[in-house]
Amino acid sequence: MKTTISQVHKYVDQEVTIGAWIANKRSSGKIAFLQLRDGTGFIQGVIVKAEVEEELFQKAKGLTQETSVYVTGIVRKDERSPLGFELGVTNVEIIHEAVDYPITPKKHGTDFLMDHRHLWLRSKRQHSVMKIRNEIIRATYEFFNENGFVKVDPPILTGTSAEGTTELFHTKYFDEDAYLSQSGQLYMEAAAMALGKVFSFGPTFRAEKSKTRRHLIEFWMIEPEMSFVEHEENLEIQEQYVSYLVQSVLKNCKLELETLGRDTSKLEKIRAPFPRITYDDAIKLLHEQGFDDIQWGEDFGAPHETAIAESFDMPVFITHYPTEIKSFYMKPDPTRADVVLCADLIAPEGYGEIIGGSQRIDDPKLMKERYEAHNLDAEAYKWYLDLREYGSVPHSGFGLGLERTVAWIAGLEHIRETIPFPRLLNRLYP
Template structure:
């Protein structure tokens, strides 16, 4: 029976064959222990000299790291194994012998590993992080599909930007200027006017010259947009979504979380509703703790971490000053200096994972914003049309996938949370 490591539990005490790579090995005079992987998981293969032909045992001892092979053997239950199973190997067929594999079990520097990212992905730690990433994606689709959303794909090449062109990658679109998208939000607003509740999931690009552990040049965003929904209702949806994803990872990624030594007790408490603090109160909170920050300034990583640590939960910071937020955010109904928006700050120092707001739905007010921000009415005429033809209250938000993966997996730097990271000084491999 040919199967995979993830499916071996169905074949206890049966003979199976798997295509695998050798991740590592150790051997004594009488037993060889093979650490095998096949992309679906990891398992130990045990080759006992007294139970196989001499040729097979010698073959096992001579195997080199990352050699590909077919192994045949009997699946055994073993409570000491992370997956609960191991393989008693009966025969080995080498497919391709790997020689001088560069990433050995010894310690390697980050730059070396990043230069070999195409191979580093094979490691147990990277495998676990990518599996968690996949579960976040899977459960995201499940959540929005179950809640009446449809997926709409906004363009990646745009003639204008959602938040100004300062941090955008410029390119030529034949004889026109174009930019790589930093957000699909404006297009998702148009989609929401057609389909009520929509979400997108795709790559976005920020030409920020930042080297922090929270920043990537290319990253993925989940961006829902909802017609007939106000800011408060959007916050409820956001906390429900994040709670759903956390529970899905806890339920479906037990082996991966264990492989990463993730403290799951910190994740088990993540359940809606989440605490909220106004921007005003957050400034006072930070001043009381002797942070040098003034009203009207945006929060940096130390500020967000201090606030999140106080709550030990994801926390919404609501109603930021109008002057530090995007032109499309709806003003607060009783104040003209703040807008109806919120950032969701993850605990444990992982920073902002969601930014969202209620959008301006009044044509005149949006036109005023165009003028304040020196935006071209010609470039944004289609966006104004959404306020001219059946405008409704609407809200939306964007969740950064890589920061969320980093938080749930307990990974320090976002460069490990995307298969091939694009960083300030890295476009290879």
């Protein structure tokens, strides 16, 4: 019976064949242990010399790391194994022998591993990270589908910036200037006016010359946009969504979290509702903690976000930022024009902002004023103003950074491990 490692629990005490790679191997005079991986998981294969032909035992002892094989054996329960099973090997067929595989079980430097990212992905740790990333993506689709959202795909090439900044990747679009998308938000607002509640999931690009452990040049964003939803309801949807992601990973990625050594007790308490703190109160909190460098009207940096997060054991919303430091499309608080109806969601344990969201301006007159104040090209953004001219409604949305969320849930030190092939300031290979 041909199967995969993830399915061996169905075949206890039966003989199966698995296509796999040799992740590692050790042997003594009488027994050989093969660490097998097939993409779905890892399992140990055991070959006892006294129970097999001498030729098979010698073949097993000679297997090299990352050699591809078909392994046949009896599935046995094994409580010592993280998987709960092992394979009593009865035959090994070599598909392709790997010679001098560069990533050995010894410790390697980060640059070496990044240069060999295409191979480093095969390791047990990286396998676990990618499985957690996949679970977050799966749970994202499940959450939004179950809550009446429609998936819409915004363009990657755009003629304008969503944020009105200069940190864009420029390219030529035939005879016009174009840019790689920073965000699909503006297009998602148009989709929300047609379909009510929508979400996108796609790549975004930021030409920031940053080398911090939280930044990537290319990353993936989940961006919901919702008609007839105002600020407070927007926050409630965000905290429900994030809680759903965390609980889904806890339920479906126990082995992967264990492999990464993640303290799951910190994740188990992540359930809506989340605490909220206004920007005003966050400034006061920082001053009380000795951060005299930050003044009202300035944006928070990583140390400030970490200090605020340490006052809570849950993700925390920082709401009502100053109008002057936020994007042109955010709606002012009706009671205070100097702040907007927005929030950043800060993850615990020093992982920083994972969501930015706001209620959007729905008044065409105010939006025109914002165009002028931000020196935006009225012709280029005319279509965006049309959304306010023809049946404008209160609407809100947010963007969740997938990689930062993976880093937090998986407990990773650096964001570069959260994406299969990271694009960093000085890295475009492999």
